[in-house]
Amino acid sequence: MTSARIAAVGSALPERLVTNDDLSQLVDTSDEWIRDRTGIRARRFAGEGETASTLASEAAARSLEAAGVAPSAVDLTIVATISGDQPMPSTAAFVQDRLGLTGGAVDVQAACAGFIYGTDLGAAQIGVGRAETVLVIGTEVLSRFLDFTDRTTCVLFGDGAGAAVLVPGEEPGLIGSILENDGRHARLLEIPSGGSRKPANVDEEGNRENVIRMKDGREVFKRAVVGMAEAATRLLEKSGLSSDDVTLMVPHQANGRIIRAVADRLRFPRERVFVDLEEVGNTSAASVPIALDHAWRRGLLKPGDVVLTAAFGAGLAWGANLIRWTAEAPS
Ligand code: ACO
Numbered sequence: 001m002t003s004a005r006i007a008a009v010g011s012a013l014p015e016r017l018v019t020n021d022d023l024s025q026l027v028d029t030s031d032e033w034i035r036d037r038t039g040i041r042a043r044r045f046a047g048e049g050e051t052a053s054t055l056a057s058e059a060a061a062r063s064l065e066a067a068g069v070a071p072s073a074v075d076l077t078i079v080a081t082i083s084g085d086q087p088m089p090s091t092a093a094f095v096q097d098r099l100g101l102t103g104g105a106v107d108v109q110a111a112c113a114g115f116i117y118g119t120d121l122g123a124a125q126i127g128v129g130r131a132e133t134v135l136v137i138g139t140e141v142l143s144r145f146l147d148f149t150d151r152t153t154c155v156l157f158g159d160g161a162g163a164a165v166l167v168p169g170e171e172p173g174l175i176g177s178i179l180e181n182d183g184r185h186a187r188l189l190e191i192p193s194g195g196s197r198k199p200a201n202v203d204e205e206g207n208r209e210n211v212i213r214m215k216d217g218r219e220v221f222k223r224a225v226v227g228m229a230e231a232a233t234r235l236l237e238k239s240g241l242s243s244d245d246v247t248l249m250v251p252h253q254a255n256g257r258i259i260r261a262v263a264d265r266l267r268f269p270r271e272r273v274f275v276d277l278e279e280v281g282n283t284s285a286a287s288v289p290i291a292l293d294h295a296w297r298r299g300l301l302k303p304g305d306v307v308l309t310a311a312f313g314a315g316l317a318w319g320a321n322l323i324r325w326t327a328e329a330p331s
Helices: 020-024 031-038 052-067 091-099 111-127 217-238 256-265 284-297
Strands: 003-012 017-019 042-044 076-080 104-108 134-140 160-169 174-181 248-251 306-313 317-324
Touching: 003 052, 003 111, 003 174, 003 284, 017 020, 020 031, 031 256, 052 076, 052 091, 052 134, 052 160, 052 284, 076 091, 076 111, 091 104, 091 134, 104 111, 111 134, 111 160, 111 174, 111 284, 111 306, 111 317, 134 284, 160 284, 174 217, 217 256, 217 306, 217 317, 248 256, 248 284, 284 306
Parallel strands: 076 104, 076 134, 248 306
Antiparallel strands: 003 160, 017 042, 134 160, 174 317, 306 317
16 A cells, blocks of 8 residues: 655635624624634635635645645545535536646535545545545535524534645555444434435525524534544554644634533643634534644644544544644745
8 A cells, every 4th residue: 555645735715704793793693602602703704706616726726836736647636515516516526627637526525524534535545556646625615505594503604625635655644544424313414405305495485495404503512522532532542642642633623612622532732732713613624624724834733743633524424534744834
């Protein structure tokens, strides 16, 4: 097996900043409640003409440029998203066209854990010699799938994209992964329509069902803490490492309280846990690669560092990647 490593990462956020006060004009909520319960102060919402593929392309272009890799060298593009441009074709196809990429292109769907899945699948393709350069992207425009009458969900999410360029490496950059899903709880967090069960529609009152519905936020909260902590623990054990060996934990940015609870279970000091959700919100599949890019560009990740990522979301899907960082500081 050939090893795969991350050559560089990149991210893109829409310009439009939506504060908690902005949302309190739409639903019965407050800046204090949202900050206290989630840690989120603001999020970005896509503007006119911005879609999952345009944000993905911006993030991918930044990662390719930082890696010094030409678009024509990419032989597989994996896009993780639950808010793709349209049901068909894949969002990866639009990214490929926009950037002039070559080779295969496919979307993967594991909600907030999508980038964790995509990274492992991409590294496996390099591992078995079927690909040399894999672009893995997490991208979401969830603002178009929010019910702005439902205060329990619309305050949580934001838009954005993050990308990583995977290439063969002498040392394993991706040390290991855990991928999990428990389909018994598939309806706990869902977009009920827009697929073959119930095509997207708007009823006579203007109600639509192709929006995010969360049946029980507390239950999702508890399962997210247990799932991420358990996956991270198992991955460290499997890799023969302990949390002391990890330079930085970069968790899915859903909720500051979830992140703190996961860190406490892993006995991880807070200063070694990266958090950027205050200004970004929960960007689902884009959350981990955006956070990786922010941490890298702020000088928190250097070659040789060990990075632990973990994510949890609809599916219920969760997982973790353990990465030996190899990318030099961006110029
Ligand atoms: N503003 C003001 N009040 C609100 C809001 C809001 N936006 N949303 C809910 N409330 C009210 C509720 O109605 C409830 O009122 P009541 O006591 O009168 O019934 C009260 O606040 C407490 O509600 P809870 O749901 O118990 O609040 P909790 O402390 O659990 O926080 C939250 C809710 C933030 C949704 C939390 O459960 C959570 O983060 N869960 C994880 C959900 C998540 O992250 N989902 C995203 C996808 S999955 C993932 O990424 C991990």
